[in-house]
Amino acid sequence: MKRWTKLVVGAAAVALATAGCGSGGGSSDAGGKTLTVWLMSGSAPTSLTDALNKEFSDAHPGVKVDYRVQQWDGIQQKLTTALTSNNPPDVIELGNTQTAQFAEQGTLLDLSDSVNDLNGGQWLPALKESGTWDGKQYAMPFYAANRTVIYRKDLFAKAGITAPPASNAEWLADIDKLKAANATDPDFQALYLPGQEWYTLLSFIWDAGGDVAKQSGKSWQATLEAPEAKAGVAFYQQLVNASGTRAPKDTDEAKPQQSDVFAQGHVAMMIGLPWELAGAVKANPQLSSQTGAFPIPSRTAGQAAPVFLGGSNVAIPAGSKNADLAKQYLKLLSGAKYQSQLARAGSVPGTSTDTSGLDATEVGAAMARAARHGKVTPITPKWGPIESGENPLKSMLTAVLTGQKSIDAATADANRAIGQALSG
Structure with missing residues (x-):
């Protein structure tokens, strides 16, 4: 998965100072609920995540978004520990070759009934497949890239x-x-x-x-x-x-x-x-x-x-205390507004067939054309x-x-x- 994060880092630097990096999970505070979101370093431009988190908070008064940027180095063990704890984060990013392993372990929430709400009709088939396990959908595509x-x-x-x-x-x-x-x-x-x-x-x-x-x-x-x-x-x-x-x-x-x-x-x-x-x-x-x-x-x-098609998915831990809010967060992220920003940053958008943002460069346009014929490695842990x-x-x-x-x-x-x- 690491190789894919470098793609967006080259297009839009992620300002880590804007987000705390920690291992704590979701929580509730005195002013209301807190939605804890873990995304990976280099996955999305800060301009996207700042706007996304603000729009979500504005639409859910009293809910705070605790946005934390994680590093790929050591993330497998960190996720394993967090997902089996009593207080996991509410939204996590996974490499698309990691998803089946965590789904098999029973640590991800089944999203099968939410696919339509998450713009599922526009998911690339290979990206959709990467988030499945045993006939159920456990993750939503985030972004991808290809050679x-x-x-x-x-x-x-x-x-x-x-x-x-x-x-x-x-x-x-x-x-x-x-x-x-x-x-x-x-x-x-x-x-x-x-x-x-x-x-x-x-x-x-x-x-x-x-x-x-x-x-x-x-x-x-x-x-x-x-x-x-x-x-x-x-x-x-x-x-x-x-x-x-x-x-x-x-x-x-x-x-x-x-x-x-x-x-x-x-x-x-x-x-x-x-x-x-x-x-x-x-x-x-x-x-x-x-x-x-x-x-x-x-x-x-x-x-x-x-x-x-290498890249990332986003999922909701099975133990999330704010699963309904997490689904609303994914719904916002899956919309055209934020997917188009991913394309402009140089990634194949995970939940949109609109890749016009990639047409600004020849390599982006070529990548978008090839992505239509994308595949993934065997979906098994x-x-x-x-x-x-x-x-x-x-x-x-x-x-x-x-x-x-x-x-x-x-x-x-x-x-x-x-x-x-x-x-x-």
């Missing part, structure tokens, strides 16, 4: 490329043109693609019709050995081999930070998030006028590949340890790209590891 291809317009023009590629075939052809046009630059990379960028791998697997796992009843089965999943791995390998990337094959986009590599001026494309472009521009301001973005291309011409531990998808990619294993052998090993984790 796009960030590229150098000047280098594309130099290579005679007049428009971004509209298919995988065009993408590979453009890579060849870029390499030919920059053959005199010994440090040139048409595409910087680290060996373990498994979120990008998901796009290729989904685009080929595959998945990492499928649900059957209440259980999950790993599906990496299916031909469609193998096709996604094969395209990742093809892209790495064609691109001329010098990225390490045994690390992800954070080691080194790919935004730092892009800023050096010898890379034509990277697959990344808006905050990564912001970081590159900060290091090399000339890139501000030279960069654009387009959705990750699909095998099918004219379409965008599905993308992983058992996925979190897979993702944060010895991720079999990362090991699989490294094995394939270094030639240690064939695609058949590597996918079989990863399939076995994921299957055991999902059923264990």
